[in-house]
Amino acid sequence: MISYPDALALLLGEADALESERVDIDAVSGRFLASDIVSPHALPGFDxxxxxxxxxxxxxxxxxxxxxxxxxxxxxxxxxxxxxxxxxxxxxxxxxxxxxxxxxxxxxxxxxxxxxxxxxxxxxxxxxxxxRAGSDIDAGTVALTAMRRVDPAAIMLLAALGIAQVDVVRRPRVAIINTGSELNPGGPLPLAGIHDSNGPFLASSLARWGVEATGRTRVADHGDAFYLAVRDALAAHADLIVTTGAVSAGRFDFVPAALASLGARELFHKVAIRPGKPLLAACFDRGPLVVALPGNPIAVAVGYRFFVAPVLRAMAGLAPEQPRRARLDVAPSTREGLQYFGLGEFAHDEGGHPIVRMTPAQAAYRILPYTQANVWWSAVEGRVDSVDTWPLDPTDAS
Structure with missing residues (x-):
């Protein structure tokens, strides 16, 4: 198995920054600036x-x-x-x-x-x-720097400067494919059915990046349906395809073979992490990246947070995210050679030092602990004295 740092490096090596486009200020919220915004005049413009x-x-x-x-x-x-x-x-x-x-x-x-x-x-x-004129900003100075996410404060400044259009990074086109014959939308369930939580989770998470959704498809557990869904994503010129389920090594894990039959080049399959070890990444020549996640909900959350989100950062031209260091309050149960991702609550101890209190009852299938945490943490082989921590939502770090 490949390590997480090596896997991420391989994936990001295939994630090119997207081109820019000019957008009206009314449609720019949440987008990333492609270049510096230079103030065309002083603000205020007069005493x-x-x-x-x-x-x-x-x-x-x-x-x-x-x-x-x-x-x-x-x-x-x-x-x-x-x-x-x-x-x-x-x-x-x-x-x-x-x-x-x-x-x-x-x-x-x-x-x-x-x-x-x-x-x-x-x-x-x-x-x-x-x-005084110029006491807020002088003419000719940089008002907003490239790669900044345009938030309401930035829009207020752009509008005050009379800037009606700005160059932003093109929105990535992303397709979501959820596999599983047991998956159902909301409402009554058949005897062996479960509600699809991965699809809505990914759609909501990706929407925070302002992606252009090319489709969200739920397919049964056979390769033909998945093959057709990927082919549709290719026809829609997706930049990224995110899939869930059918990626391990069982009889119904058809994703690797289906991607290969479509001409995808595998970057890696199985990463030394938990949860989410069966994760696969692939790419098409002059086509999209594929991040194929396991089906357990928290494995999907980990895959999104630590593989998909870094790809979206790279496509936006952003620098890699840097974690904060903190102490974990208890030693996690870890196995040698694996990097563990978990949920916790970031706080400070009595001495004012950063500490993460591990969220109880965590498991790859349990969703409730995810709603009770405010950070992700990562530990290797039981170390608790200094662990990496990240905001729960990656868009908070952009």
Whole structure:
């Protein structure tokens, strides 16, 4: 069997970064930037009032309490008048452009207005309550770096800069094929049936990467149905095919032979990990990668987290994810030569050091512990003093 690091290296060696495409800002959420975004102008674009009040020209570094000014104008946000040469003070609204030669805003709460005059009740500093042009970002500087996932904060900045379209990495086209004659959708089950949990899990997980789903197929336990499903994925120009089940060495484990008959080149089959040891990876010349996972739910979760997610990172052009180190609270039951992936709760001990508390009752078929954890951990041959940990959801690390 191949080790996990060697298997992952082989797989990522076949995972090329995808090309870029230009997308409207309304459709860019969750995508990865293909290049740096350079600010086309300063933000704010002009000096403006930070609050409602009165704009004045300070006579020095301070305005003394009791000073009075003649209010010569009202200046609202959006007003394009730039100069009030005869006004000593100007009533101004939050966000309004500072008129020429005005340099200070006194809040309305610290002012007393009588007719056309205003009196300030406290000492005020010159330049206060003014948002300076470029104080958020200067023109020509990098606003967002390449390979950043576009989240709502990034969209807010892009919109504020007036950027309507950006170059992002093309969404990977992914097909899901779940094998198993026993699999059924939700609802009543036949006597020997089970509900398909792997298909919905993978569809939901992949959706968080913003993939373009080319299809999700559930096939019975015979090679012909699987063969046709893979052929359909090839016809749909999938970049990645993820399968579950029928990948071990039993009578009904037809996936390796079916892939070979279609011309796939096997990268590896069986990895020294638990759960998920029978995992297989293959690739088609000028075609998609295939990651074929075992059928147990947590083996699927491990395969997605530690094989499929790294492939998606590579396709997005992202650097490999780096784990955090922590101590495991109890020694797992491990076997020599295998790398174990498990579930736990990340916390800190009494000394403030990172620790992972192992989720109880873990097994490859048990789903409930997965819902009770917040991290994955990995241990080799019973080591607990220092283990690798990863966020439960790989998109949280991107």
């Amino acid at each position: 403006n009032a930070a609050m409602d009040g009165f704009a004045v020209r300070a006579p020095g570094e301070a305005i003394a309490a009791g000073s009075t000014y003649l209010v010569g104008a009202m200046h609202a946000a959006g007003d394009d008048t730039d100069d009030y040469p005869d006004a000593e003070a100007c009533e101004i609204a939050t966000g309004a452009r500072m008129p020429a030669r005005f340099d200070t805003v006194v809040p309305v709460e610290r002012a007393e207005r009588q007719g056309d005059r205003v009196r300030f009740v406290a000492d005020e500093r010159r330049g206060q309550n003014v948002r």
